[in-house]
Amino acid sequence: MTVPPSYRAAPTNEPIRALQAASDLLKALASPVRLGIVRELSDGEKYVHELVAALGVSQPLVSQHLRVLRTSRIVTAHRQAREIRYGLTDDHVAHIVLDAVRHAQE
Template sequence: MISSPDEPIQALHAASELLRALASPVRLGIVRELSGGGKHVHELVTALGVSQPLVSQHLRVLRASRIVTARRQAREIEYSLTDDHVAHIVLDAIRHAQE
């Protein structure tokens, strides 16, 4: 089912904001990497092959959208997904693009 007349417009706006927050190859890559569990920035930098400032910038967007959470561990911060729903969306989109 795509939509119904009874569906609140707020839900459509929220879904639109979620997709907008994911609309970047780097952010999709971050979510893909975090789907396997929490990671530190340096691990994301290595996995994605992009600079640390770029990863940090995209993590800020994902945190602001409540897609990613951060937890301090001594001198480092571990990032993880808020829930698995977003990982399913991203992984399915990547699989679909590869078909």
């Protein structure tokens, strides 16, 4: 199997802070609910009630996981009237999650 250059392991002289940042990102994603939120947001911004309906979990649980994702700067929030719409900060995270889900289904 040939790995594309952009996916190859970092050189051994990679600064530890870059590896720590990657580790922190993976820790923030280390929850089925958070992975589901990112998967849902890969289609575009959504309100909390839309995420609740799509994931089949409670609103407080979704809000708790959104807080973790916001703290990790994976998700952004935009107030619209009385509600908040959530979206992904960066599409790269969606690719990581969607690739991981596809891989797990193989």
